[in-house]
Amino acid sequence: MDWRQLWDIASAPDNVPIVGMIPLLAFFIYLAWKQARANDRLIGELETNPAMAKTHHRKTWPFRPGWQKEVHVWPFLLRIEFLAAIIVTIILMVWSITLYAPLEEPSNPNLTMNPAKAPWYFLGLQEMLVYFDPWIAGVVMPTLIIIGLMVIPYIDTNPLGGGYYTWKQRKFSIGTFLFGFIVLWVSMIIIGTFIRGPGWQWFWPGQTWDHNRLIYEVNRDLPDIFGITSNLAKGIFGAIVVGGYFAIGGFVLHALFRRYNPNDYRRMSLLQYSIMQFFLLTMVALPIKMLLRLMFHIKYVWITPWFNV
Amino acid sequence: MPEENGNGKNGNRVGLLERVKAGVKEDVHSLKTDMPAKAKEQIDLLKDPTKTQVYTSIFRHKHDDTPRNRALGVLSNVFLHLHPAKINRDAVRYSYTWGMGGITFYLFIVLTLTGVLLMFYYHPSKVQAFRDVLYLEHDVPFGKLLRNMHRWAAHLMVIAVWLHMFRVFLTGSYKKPREFNWNIGVLLLVFTLLLSFTGYLLPDDQLGFWAVTVGTNMARATPGLGHEGPFGKQLGMTPYNDVRFGLLGGSIVDANALLRSYIWHCIGIPIVASVLMIVHFWRVRKDGGISGPAPVMLASEVKEPRK
The missing domain is CATH 1.20.810.10 (Cytochrome Bc1 Complex; Chain C)
Incomplete structure (x- = not known):
């Protein structure tokens, strides 16, 4: 174990936010989970006891009939905002006094940084460059992420779970979001920060960054494995595989979704349903392609003269 | 007030002088008596600055702890008026x-x-x-x-x-x-x-330079709009007219x-x-303000929306 280097990476000023974000995220997931569990327990009780459901105020926090339902913003909300501002300012002050913003040598187009890393919040996209060509990783994927986030309210037809933490009532949507945000986005940032070294090669945490390391990986394309050589056949084969992924994957998703999420399935219109299918399958395609590359050294699936996937 | 038959007589001049003297005396006297009174009044007023015109012109209402003033404190302030005057008692829970x-x-x-x-x-x-x-x-x-x-x-x-x-x-x-x-x-x-x-x-150091180089290099792969992207060449994209050129104001x-x-x-x-x-x-x-914490809803209570 190269502890020294591990420390160097973790304590690099620009990486400190990531190191700080991990426990922060863990804390907030715990906080949300705790409240979701309490709410779910309450929902369970109310469902089995209709008489209680009629009178209960339906929150996990205590409320007595004599209490006012509303409080004045001044001072009850403003004092929280004021305190939050002070606390953030103190954190920021201490952070700024103790840790200096990085400043490297003057920019020099003739001297490439190795590894040249994007700002930490874009490392997920940079990591995707390993598995996809830049037009997918750098342009199409970010666009799809933004559009995908924007369509969420219009394809989530579940009327339950608005305004409170719950898991039981929204398993599918919360599960999907956790997969996209934590498993894909955050963990790829962590990989990009802690695991990718010189030449964007994979170095396990604690493994010394060797600037001279060469890896003789023979990356193959999927058509090669099937002995397809002509360009036309490669293009057709790739289209079939990618199309097949969306067709079969869509069918599997359909079979699962209508079984395990019948209410949402019933409520969704054809447009909502197909948009959800498209985004979900595209999102799942990312880890599939990662596994294909990391385990089977497959570079491209679909090869055409104009673009490769 | 001019004398009616006054034509250069001494007495009249003396009269004018006396009147001026008397007037000045009165002024001095008023300084002696009025000013201390005004000063006292001023000091009394300053003991409660919230009653001054300057203060009331800035703050339009009192700040005693009454429901009305609590509401006005938020509503009459341009920076705070984004808030409602009152919110749900649970909405202030930061958990x-x-x-x-x-x-x-x-x-x-x-x-x-x-x-x-x-x-x-x-x-x-x-x-x-x-x-x-x-x-x-x-x-x-x-x-x-x-x-x-x-x-x-x-x-x-x-x-x-x-x-x-x-x-x-x-x-x-x-x-x-x-x-x-x-x-x-x-x-x-x-x-x-x-x-x-x-x-x-902006610091123009190696870190920023290469991060931006890596970042904007992706723009040249934009489908249709970048010179290395799919169908970019077919649509006439070169390093000197594509979307990356537009972002950087140059090819580098x-x-x-x-x-x-x-x-x-x-x-x-x-x-x-x-x-x-x-x-x-x-x-x-x-x-409708912050979404919650809202009362939980049960699956049996869902009203099916009209299609």
């Missing part, structure tokens, strides 16, 4: 809200203030930029603190925005009637990242790119983001 939206906005204000101060010391030119940062770090009083605060506040803001989005998702707060505001929020998230990214190049990351990223960072994106923020906050109120 529910996490306060991340407010913290994001606060960090935006901190970044604006520190950013304006940084602009005093910075020239967005290849010759000056890096030296300005060195000057800032070593010679400007508190310059290093200023730059550190700007950078760390930016990183903190990215984290706060993500956590805000995370909370809004987990509480289902994007659901009807808040769909549109979620979309504004997504755009604000994108602009937050772009703000941070455009600032990355150089002086024009520095100027462009400076203007986007300091003027362009902040204006757009501010407009979106106004809409975002406005819509929070118009969509």
Whole structure:
């Protein structure tokens, strides 16, 4: 174990936010989970006891009939905002006094940084460059992420779970979001920060960054494995595989979704349903392609003269 | 008052002098008697400055602890009037809200203030930029603190925005009637990242230069609009007319790119983001305030929407 280097990476000023974000995220997931569990327990009780459901105020926090339902913003909300501002300012002050913003040598187009890393919040996209060509990783994927986030309210037809933490009532949507945000986005940032070294090669945490390391990986394309050589056949084969992924994957998703999420399935219109299918399958395609590359050294699936996937 | 038969007589002149003397005496006397009285009055008034005209012209209402004044304290203040006068008693629970939206906005204000101060010391030119940062770090009083605060506040803001989005998702707060505001929020998230990214190049050091090089190299692979992207060549894209050229103001990351990223960072994106923020906050109120903590709903109570 190269502890020294591990420390160097973790304590690099620009990486400190990531190191700080991990426990922060863990804390907030715990906080949300705790409240979701309490709410779910309450929902369970109310469902089995209709008489209680009629009178209960339906929150996990205590409320007595004599209490006012509303409080004045001044001072009850403003004092929280004021305190939050002070606390953030103190954190920021201490952070700024103790840790200096990085400043490297003057920019020099003739001297490439190795590894040249994007700002930490874009490392997920940079990591995707390993598995996809830049037009997918750098342009199409970010666009799809933004559009995908924007369509969420219009394809989530579940009327339950608005305004409170719950898991039981929204398993599918919360599960999907956790997969996209934590498993894909955050963990790829962590990989990009802690695991990718010189030449964007994979170095396990604690493994010394060797600037001279060469890896003789023979990356193959999927058509090669099937002995397809002509360009036309490669293009057709790739289209079939990618199309097949969306067709079969869509069918599997359909079979699962209508079984395990019948209410949402019933409520969704054809447009909502197909948009959800498209985004979900595209999102799942990312880890599939990662596994294909990391385990089977497959570079491209679909090869055409104009673009490769 | 002129004498009726006065034609150069001495007596009249003496009379005028006497009258002036008497008048001055009266003035002096009034100074002696009135001024102390006025001074006392003034001091009494200053003992309660809230009664002065200056004070009442600024603050339109009293601040005693009455429901009316608590409400007016929020409603009659331009900075606070985004809030309603009263909110649900549970809505102030930060275990529910996490306060991340407010913290994001606060960090935006901190970044604006520190950013304006940084602009005093910075020239967005290849010759000056890096030296300005060195000057800032070593010679400007508190310059290093200023730059550190700007950078760390930016990183903190990215984290706060993500956590805000995370909370809004987990509480289902994007659901009807808040769909549109979620979309504004997504755009604000994108602009937050772009703000941070455009600032990355400004010190003109190796870190920023290569990060921006890597970042904008992706633009040349834009389908149809980049010279290396799918169908780019077929549509006539070259390194000198594609979308990357437009972003950088050239085919390489150089002086024009520095100027462009400076203007986007300091003027362009902040204006757009501010407009979106106004809409975002406005819509929070118009969509019924903060989403919760709402009473839980049971599956058996769902009303099927009309199709």
